[in-house]
Amino acid sequence: MPEIVKESYIGSGIVYVAGRDVGNASAVELSIEQDTVTLPNYRGGGGNYDSVTRITAVNLSMTLNAFSNDNMALALRGKVDVLTATAVEAESIIAVLDGLADTVNMIDAAQAVTVTNDAGDVEYDVDTDYVVSAAGIRCLSDGAIANGAALKVSYTSLAGSALEALVESGKTVPVVVDGLNDANGKATVLKFYLWKPSPTSSLGIITEEFGSFDIEGEVLANDAIVAAGKSKFFTRKAA
Incomplete structure (x- = not known):
């Protein structure tokens, strides 16, 4: 068999x-x-x-x-392009209250982030005037930043890749x-x-x-x- x-x-x-x-x-x-x-x-x-x-x-x-x-x-x-961590100085953004002002690069939120007015002589406080995410800056309506205000943000970009x-x-x-x-x-x-x-x-x-x-x-x-x-x-x- x-x-x-x-x-x-x-x-x-x-x-x-x-x-x-x-x-x-x-x-x-x-x-x-x-x-x-x-x-x-x-x-x-x-x-x-x-x-x-x-x-x-x-x-x-x-x-x-x-x-x-x-x-x-x-x-x-x-x-796919490789992204390296880079120091970004005084990138221009426009404030959107309780909305996102997106940045060119992803923000490394673990590093220092500075947000100022367009002239650079007024510095705003994180978690009081704005919050930070990888996508950009979210200006808070109960903070000192006016809607539509021209701002400058300095940060360190996240390393990674871009598709x-x-x-x-x-x-x-x-x-x-x-x-x-x-x-x-x-x-x-x-x-x-x-x-x-x-x-x-x-x-x-x-x-x-x-x-x-x-x-x-x-x-x-x-x-x-x-x-x-x-x-x-x-x-x-x-x-």
């Missing part, structure tokens, strides 16, 4: 895009679009006499839970899923040679639950692979 092979599957793993670990990925899905051309059976009895099924697209989608700018650049066809969205035409990158079948503890590795992600259709900014976002893209044929019997799209290796 032939041996019955049990190969149940529960997938987990680490996703690498162009060699970069994208962090926690709660889903990765492969889909293949097909187009079937049929020749009807005219000899009686109905049905088809022949058929040919062509692959029209190979798609790869993933759900990411890590909201890094590098990940969001994939989803938004963006580029410039929708400025790229789209990159083609390799994807490797260093996976594990949790049902049996065996390793699986999937390699997608050329993946071209498309801009995401939605992105939650304020949420009550842990956020995630989807990235979909097409796996393109890799013409560098010419050996017979080798896929131009992807390969899966399993222990």
Whole structure:
């Protein structure tokens, strides 16, 4: 009696895009679009006499839970610039009482922040006349700053990164899923040679639950692979 092979599957793993670990990925899905051309059976009895099924697209989608700018650049066809901590002196802003006067850079609220009038000869008191956030200065209606007043703010900018969205035409990158079948503890590795992600259709900014976002893209044929019997799209290796 032939041996019955049990190969149940529960997938987990680490996703690498162009060699970069994208962090926690709660889903990765492969889909293949097909187009079937049929020749009807005219000899009686109905049905088809022949058929040919062509692959029209190979798609790869993933759900990411890590909201890094590098990940969001994939989803938004963006580029990422590095931000360094810099001392900013006397940046001009206009007061909005109980609203935000946003600054050019993110403010490091842990460092000293100074707000003065436009002439620089009157200094206002933090938490009395205004409060500070990373986005800018919020002038308080019960403080000494008048609505619409021209102000100067000096601060230290936060180090980090800046995502410039929708400025790229789209990159083609390799994807490797260093996976594990949790049902049996065996390793699986999937390699997608050329993946071209498309801009995401939605992105939650304020949420009550842990956020995630989807990235979909097409796996393109890799013409560098010419050996017979080798896929131009992807390969899966399993222990």
